[in-house]
Amino acid sequence: MSTFEVRTLGCQMNKHDSERIAGVLLARGMTAAPDGEIADVVVFNTCCVRENADERLYGQVSSLAAVRRERGTIIAVGGCIGQRDGETLLRTLPQVDVVFGTHNLARLPALLDAASESRRPVIEVEDPSDGDFTSELPSRREHAWHAWVPIAVGCNNFCTYCIVPSVRGRERSRGFEDVVGEVRRLVADGVVEVTLLGQNVNSYGRDLYGDPRFAELLRAVAATGVERVRFTTSHPKDLSDETIRAMAETPQVSRHLHLPVQSGSDRILKAMNRRYTQESYLALVERLYRAMPDLALTTDVIVGFPGETEADFEETMRTVEAARFDAAFTFIYSPRAGTPAAQMADQVPREETQPRFDRLVAAVQSSALAKNLPLVGTVQRVLLEGPSKRDERVLMGRTGGNKVVHVPLTEGASARDLAGTLVDVRIDDAQTWFCMGTLIG
Ligand code: SF4
Structure with a gap:
């Protein structure tokens, strides 16, 4: 086993985990396989939040079956799907040699060795709420000038459509000095831009210090000499005025905020367990624009959540128009196994969701152009x-x-x-x- 390839199927948190997977494999003496060559070890780092990740995983693993047979290529699956499915994955995808959980990255080299020696499947999936914050693993950055910096893992919010709390565990923040120290080292290493990562960055520090300390963290990270600071993701219910002030007053913090709204209907927001209303969301947006008139605002919207009516969708359209988004990730709702929403009655049929989705996409496009033209x-x-x-x-x-x-x-x-x-x-x-x-x- 001398070469590896990491394939990322997922979100930004997964991209960072992929850099850490590459880092631990390099530290073990392996090298990245050149483009176009089949590696000795193919690691899939998966996400079960984004649509199609399951299908893409099953398709890609199946297509490696022949090389696995002929060359003994080892196939490992980690990330959210590994965490969620554990042993089931070995039954449904018999080509998989190693399954590891979201908190078992550091153990990957040992698991690969065990699978290679025994030629039997190996599985290690820890409870995501156990163990330390595994941020201090080696990492191979995709770009010399950019680094992902995790500040918290897990989530306490339990939105009813989301699997994250069960696969990533409860929210755990990383120590303030630990984060700032890492950014200082990254700057010394030539990094120009960092992206602070967490499922809900706005509640950063609450578990460690009693109160959120995200605004303070933004200012401290900016003071390290890094040229640009980004962060994702923000929960509207936790975005404080103090954080808005820190953004507005700190030139290194980019004028971009990703603020998932998901729906404009109070009834649907309640069913999603989002804990804000259309009115409070739009009031927050107005406070943001007042503090930073040049702010670029992006969002996520789900169309066709169970029970969504035409009237609910009209409220979403009203919100999208009022918030003047620069871009949006738009999704037609699809149930995720293991979430409360997947059990809800009134799943909305595709013939109703598709026209709503098309209208939403057109509204986002025209809003995006309207925000770009003044530039x-x-x-x-x-x-x-x-x-x-x-x-x-x-x-x-x-x-x-x-x-x-x-x-x-x-x-x-x-x-x-x-x-x-x-x-x-x-x-x-x-x-x-x-x-x-x-x-x-
Ligand atoms: S805030 Fe909601 S959508 Fe975001 S990770 Fe937590 S549970 Fe999932």
Whole structure:
């Protein structure tokens, strides 16, 4: 077993866990398999929140069955699906050699060894509420200039559609100094941008210190010398005025907030156990815009939650229009096994949800364009990420508001050399999902 590949099926928390999986395998002496080559070990780091993750896992593992037989490739499955399904996974996917839970990353090399020696399946899934915060594992960052920094794991909210509390456990914060110390080391290592990660960053510290300390953490992280600080995800019921002030007063904190609304109907929000109302959500949005008129606001919306009527959906549309979102992840509700919502009566049929979904997507698109157009003619600070996917001569970067900006390369410049630098860009054109600009200076 000398080479590995990590395939990530999931959210940002999973991307960070994948960097840590790569880190522990590298520390054990393995190397990443070159692109296009089948590795000796393929690790699937999975999510059971996003739609299709199960299907993608089953499809991809099945397609590796022949190489596993011929070359002895070891297949490991971790993350939320590993945690949720445990032994069941070995029955439904007999090609899997190792199943590990969300809190067992550090043990992966030992589990791989055991599976390789015995050629029998190995499983290790701990109760997600047990054990320490496993942040101090080695990590192989995807980009030298960016780092994910977990500040809390787990969640205490129990939204009725969500499996996270049962697969990630109760909320556990990481020590304040531990987080700030890691960011200091990352800055010394050349990191320009950090993204603080937690299922509900706004309640950061409550379990350790009695009160949330997220606003204070934002200011302390910004003071390390890091150029840009992002964070995700925020729960509207826990986003405090103190945090809004910290965002507004700290230039390193990006002017972008992801604030999942999920629905605009109070009746549905209650059934989802979200613990805010349309009125309180929109009042929060107004406070945010008053403090930061240039804030980019993004959200998640679920269409067709059990019992949703046309009238409920109209309230969602009203909320989307009033909140002036820059983007939204939009989902048609699909039941997740093990959640209360999956047992609810009144599941809404597809012929009703699809037209609602189409209307919602159109509303988000027009809101996104309306938020982008005023950027034309302004100068934005853009963090360049590298060549754009379609054209090597065009650079792709992001503004503080997380807007994608494409910038043609100037003569003699190299897209790869410029990756990770912050530059000023004049915005020349704005489309729904990206802007075009020109490098200044
Ligand atoms: S806040 Fe709700 S949706 Fe988010 S992780 Fe917790 S339970 Fe899931």
